[in-house]
Amino acid sequence: MATLRNAAQTSQPLPAAAVPAEDLIWTGCYTADNGGQGTGIGALRAAADGTLGWLGVAATADSPSFLAVHPTLGMVYAVGEAARTVTAYRRSGGFALERTGPDWPAGDAACHVAVDPRGRFLVVACWGDGQVLLYELDGDGGISARFAAAPSTLAGRPSRAHATLMLDDGRVMTTDLGHDLLRVWNYVPGQGLQLDHEVALPRDSGPRHLVQHPGGDVLVVTEYSVEVAVARRSSGSGTFSLAGVFPATRAGAAAGDSAAEIALSADGRHAYVGVRGSNRISVLEVDADAARPVADFPSGGDWPRHHLLRGARLHVAHERSGDVVTYPLDPESGLPGEAMGKVEVASPVALVPAGLRAGSAGQP
Template sequence: MSLFFVGAYTADMGGTADGIAALGSLPDGSLELLGTAAAADSPSFLAAHGDLVYAASEATGRIEAYRRAGGFALKRVATAESGGSAPCHVARYGDTVVAACYVDGRLGVLDAQPLALAQTVEGTAGTRSTGPHPAQDASHAHATFALDDTTILSADLGTDELHSHALAGGRLTRTGSLRLPAGTGPRDFLRHPSGLVLVLGELGLTLTALDDRLEVVATVDLAGGEPGDHAAALSTSADGRFVYAGLRGSNRISIIEVDGGVLRPAGWIDAEGDWPRHHLVDGDVMHVAHERSNTVATFRIGENGIPGLISAPIRVSSPIFLLKA
């Protein structure tokens, strides 16, 4: 049985979850709800490092660390300020933990042992213009990504920028920025098996491929995207031929074919729920977390790259993020 942890919204963010939930896989690849792994306040984004699980507590502005405690249980072992407001992404890079904070656009840099805030990197709104979309009212840091061992990228949804940072001595120094087309709203990163860095445009409904010099190789509109949609999460098929992105609003999974440096729309499927906030691919199975319908749907990916629903979605309270344990 495979184990998955679910980041979720609790009452402080308008959700109904109790904290981090645990799901287990069934023989057909679908999932069952095992219970609550740890009570927590809106642990919306999760990241694993060894036997630790880090959670971004979006409402409290804190980063929490949990340790596996047998079975599917998690025990909280540390908590620290994130350095900003509404942390929505957390990642550990070596001995450094970095939080991306949505509301004020800051990056919080934390020492991992002991967990403690060590540095705050300010957002850029005010020195550069924000984008044209109503959601781009200010700098909004949404994710970070390790380009290599010493280079950390961050996505600013509010200013349509990707920032480069040098990581040295557990601290970040901003070294440059790449401005994407106005209204892109960069949200998520994914390293494709080809080596390309893929960037999801939440607001522009685009997928952009970059090389390691951060030069744009290709950009494509997301298949199935409708006006008013918000894209969320990226995953790739096991062979790397297809990339998947969630479309909140039309409630679809967009499918993009990757052929070398060429990106091509390959269709879309019904996500089988309301507001597909996150998804992951595990072998030939895709799990999709639907925030508003309180469900997780599971699909089998065919040889043609098209996911097909395995069984009826299961009930999971306010699921925001899925992490394979």
């Protein structure tokens, strides 16, 4: 099992000289309005060995709990979870971010934001009221229009939209944790998202976050059942269907556990699932037939809310213990070695790279 050695803990800011985008990682956090200790969007710098150092607060904001980065411009988008907003920021030198334009209204508990790979729009998922909102972007990356997608109408349970994935075929997939649905959308300029089709998951599984495998399958981590569901696309119609549901952990879920994030290695051979409660990261082997858990290891802190895979390093953000722990990964087995670093970050709930170094892995 991986254990934390006596790695340096960084709480003092590093020098604020210009930082290459490929070395920057933005951190979302909870602030006082959501019971957290953070003050806004933070910035971490990755050293040559993959360890992280704290740069400082890039922009003060209320509970910027998830972030997304424009594919070509120095723009960062943050949801304000308690404030029910989405806001655009522009990098203004060093690691500072400058607010650009007004706060745009979002829905209740806006918890996730993702940007179109072509920079045309962003999508916000709202856990509190189930809204899926598309915001068009202008040529400078500013938000210019807002469109609400059709709501899920499943009776008897509240809708809980939770995350968005930009698919490799240009469509958009969102999760509905309350209605146990994957929803696939088409973007129509000037109108927003139009529903293509839906995929039902087992009742009360709670689809939360998702990632697309290089082979085209979508792997979805389920918060409530602590499993990995695989959605497979038909080669003919392009319609996704449920291909299987697999345990997310080798040892099984413990009482009080809830799954959080899923990330894939660059070659698609291994998936990593964070489990809050028992505070574990689970490693799964992925092939054309299944996702098989092979090992669980302690995450190194309390409440692993989010994690980021960059090359052969796994960074795990712990919301409650207020830190990010870094593990080296064996490229063949996918298993972690001894933790190589730990940096203090107040109430971190998201890790998003400002830019991906060539050959690095993971979902921004």
